[in-house]
Amino acid sequence: MxxxxxxxxxxxxxxxxxxxxxxxxxxxxxxxxxxxxxxxxxxxxxxxxxxxxxxxxxxxxxxxxxxxxxxxxxxDVESLKGMCNYTITSSGQTGRLAVRATADGKRPTRVKSLEFQSPKTQFLLAVSWFDSRSTKLPVTLSYGESATFILDSPAEVELLNFISEHCQGSAQGLKVVVCSTLREHDIALPHDLTTSLEQRASQCKRDWSAK
Incomplete structure (x- = not known):
């Protein structure tokens, strides 16, 4: 009962x-x-x-x-809160897309992978390219501990292609899913980021078509 x-x-x-x-x-x-x-x-x-x-x-x-x-x-469950936005990894370098996750549950959270999901498609995009300064996966986070996952350039190209080819060019509703041992933790993307991704995806599609 x-x-x-x-x-x-x-x-x-x-x-x-x-x-x-x-x-x-x-x-x-x-x-x-x-x-x-x-x-x-x-x-x-x-x-x-x-x-x-x-x-x-x-x-x-x-x-x-x-x-x-x-x-x-x-x-007594796994819980994560997080954010996703551009970050500068070093002086003068182009901003990279980064996901920051912080454990706020009593149970330690073992993060295994990251993926992008969109309501526009049944497909998902698994992230496999990370910057060398990114937190290595898998990683276990206890209460209050954080990890920052920085996407490398190939991962951003894959994301833009995913938006263009599978999401009808729209990043609305796009979210990062942090996959742990027991559950999936959704992180919504801010509006300015989704707008930027849509513009970049549209520009990349035009560049690919011109080649």
Missing amino acids: SWNKQKNAMWAGALLIVGVLTFCIGAAVGASQTLKNFQDTFIPLMSMIGTWVAGIATAGAVWTALWLAETERRS
């Missing part, structure tokens, strides 16, 4: 207990015509209520323990 179903079941049980207790108290008061009858009915009922309250407290403790365990389970 999922956590949401467990939570709903416990709330339903608590409401049922409250309803039964309210009914019992009302029935005891309604059936008592004298003080003695009321005492004979109400005192045993209060004893029973004490048992029910103890049961409710136990159920509450179990619910709290389950909630804490679920919260811990949800937080």
Whole structure:
């Protein structure tokens, strides 16, 4: 049973207990015509209520323990935040496309590969060319640690060709996917970068056609 179903079941049980207790108290008061009858009915009922309250407290403790365990389970996962943009690797050098990823989850993240995906196509582009100053793959990142993956010139040419040939010349919706051992982490590209890539892809297509 999922956590949401467990939570709903416990709330339903608590409401049922409250309803039964309210009914019992009302029935005891309604059936008592004298003080003695009321005492004979109400005192045993209060004893029973004490048992029910103890049961409710136990159920509450179990619910709290389950909630804490679920919260811990949800937080104990791989998580990455990142950005993608142009970077200058040395003085006077043309800006290179770079992806910076920072681990912000409790579990260490082992980054294995990078790829580009677009809603314009079912194909993806695996990045295989990296600058010599780029972080080497695979790499394991603990909480707060970062890695910078700098694409080499052939990788940028492949990306421009991917946009031109498979994405209808559009970089809208294009994203970097950082693949780790357990999951994929999406990094959206900023608008100015997608615009620049579209312009460069269009220019490269014209240059290729002219050859």
